[in-house]
Amino acid sequence: MIITIDGPSASGKGTLAKRLAEYLGFAHLDTGALYRAVALSLIMQKKDPSDVAAAKAAAQTLDFDTLDNPDLRDEKTGKIASLVAALPDVRAELLAFQRNFAKNPPGGKKGVVIDGRDIGTVVCPNADIKFFITASPEIRASRRLLELETRGKPVDPGQILKAVQDRDARDETREISPLKPAQDAHLLDTTNLDIDGAFEKALVILNKTGLFQKL
Numbered sequence: 001m002i003i004t005i006d007g008p009s010a011s012g013k014g015t016l017a018k019r020l021a022e023y024l025g026f027a028h029l030d031t032g033a034l035y036r037a038v039a040l041s042l043i044m045q046k047k048d049p050s051d052v053a054a055a056k057a058a059a060q061t062l063d064f065d066t067l068d069n070p071d072l073r074d075e076k077t078g079k080i081a082s083l084v085a086a087l088p089d090v091r092a093e094l095l096a097f098q099r100n101f102a103k104n105p106p107g108g109k110k111g112v113v114i115d116g117r118d119i120g121t122v123v124c125p126n127a128d129i130k131f132f133i134t135a136s137p138e139i140r141a142s143r144r145l146l147e148l149e150t151r152g153k154p155v156d157p158g159q160i161l162k163a164v165q166d167r168d169a170r171d172e173t174r175e176i177s178p179l180k181p182a183q184d185a186h187l188l189d190t191t192n193l194d195i196d197g198a199f200e201k202a203l204v205i206l207n208k209t210g211l212f213q214k215l
């Protein structure tokens with residue numbers, strides 16, 4: 001059973017994916033962490049994100065078991081992640097791991113929840129259920145601000161809104177795997193929903209699709 005959750009930066013897709021995976025007893029994969037790990041590797045090697053060979057090598061040598069470095073969540077890492085995510089060589093390197101995770105959920109789990117930008121469109125086009133999560137740029141910027149403040153990394157609110165909008169534009173307009181809803185995705189706008197509200201709405205949608213009868 002494969003559930004995909006795509007959407008723009010700080011739309012709440014990661015939190016929803018984690019909650020749904022816990023609730024259903026499924027494995028969860030945050031694919032943004034893979035692109036962030038490639039970015040962090042380049043930052044640590046002091047390489048430029050336009051260096052395609054270095055980015056490809058970073059993706060090839062990625063240790064998928066160590067995706068928990070807190071620096072992965074830094075705003076700078078997110079920005080560089082969206083730059084390297086536009087490189088076809090990097091995406092190609094990361095595709096097999098994501099598809100294998102979907103096909104063979106770790107821990108013998110009976111399903112997966114995978115979140116990202118292109119999961120319903122490119123990585124798992126035959127997924128059982130697809131979500132596309134949105135929220136206004138202002139709300140998403142305020143969520144990101146809160147996340148960074150909570151981690152002791154306060155930033156200028158104006159800068160964050162611009163960073164969110166720049167990243168949206170880059171992710172939506174790139175040639176390879178642009179951010180867009182799959183045709184058969186369920187759209188969920190979380191602008192006026194908190195985490196519990198988004199979770200409840202997602203459960204209603206899952207119920208309507210008959211997912212619980214299939215489990």
Ligand code: CDP
Pocket residue numbers: 008009010011014031032033035036078081082083085086115116117118119167171
């Ligand atoms: O946490 P946030 O929603 O801000 O971003 P993320 O999901 O961690 O993704 C970071 C960046 O990786 C995005 O801006 C995308 O450019 C890229 N990404 C992608 O291209 N494809 C994915 N499946 C996941 C992330």
